[in-house]
Amino acid sequence: DGGITQSPKYLFRKEGQNVTLSCEQNLNHDAMYWYRQDPGQGLRLIYYSQIVNDFQKGDIAEGYSVSREKKESFPLTVTSAQKNPTAFYLCASSIAGGLTYEQYFGPGTRLTVT
C-alpha cells in the first residue's frame, strides 16, 4: 500500500530546542517537498528535493534544514533559529520530470513550541 508517512502526528517542544520531523515515502517518487500551513494561509514551500543528495530552498527556508540521503526519506529539522515554529507541517512527493505535477501529501505533523 503506497503512500507517504509522517511521524509523529503531534509534536511538542520547548523553545530553543531543535526538532526533526520525519517523512518517508514508498511511491518511488524522485521529488519530495516540505510545506508549512498556518491558519488562513495557503501552503508555503520550505524546502524541496528533486534527487537524492540535492535540495533547494523554498520560499521560507530560514530556520529550517533538510537532508536527502535516501530516495525514500526527507527529514526536516526545525531549528531554534525559526522564529515562529508552531505550525502544521506537510510533506509531499511527486514524479520528477513527468508531464503533470501532482504532488501527493502525507497526513502532516502539528508542531507546537512553547
Added chain:
Amino acid sequence: DQQVKQNSPSLSVQEGRISILNCDYTNSMFDYFLWYKKYPAEGPTFLISISSIKDKNEDGRFTVFLNKSAKHLSLHIVPSQPGDSAVYFCAASVSDDYKLSFGAGTTVTVRA
C-alpha cells in the same frame, strides 16, 4: 507576493446545489493548474487538474474551467454533497518546475 489568490475564504452551499470556487493568478508563465481538497488535520488530496492548452476538464461531479486571458480558473462541484465540506486549495506551476504555488484556500460547507 502571492501569485495564486483565492479571494473567498469561505462558501456555504445547500446540499444538491452547485458550488463554485474561484482562483486568480498573476504569473502568466503558469501553465498547469490543480485543485486539492483538505480535511482538518489531514494532508491535501489531489482533486482535478487542467493544462493551459485546455479551457475545461471534467471528472464526475467536478469540473475545472480555465480562462487564460483573465488569469482565472474556477472549480464547479455539481451536485454538492455533505462529504464535500472541506478546504479547497488552488495551485499552479510552470512547466519543468516542480514547485507548486498555492492559494490560501476556500472553506466549503455543504448544508443539509
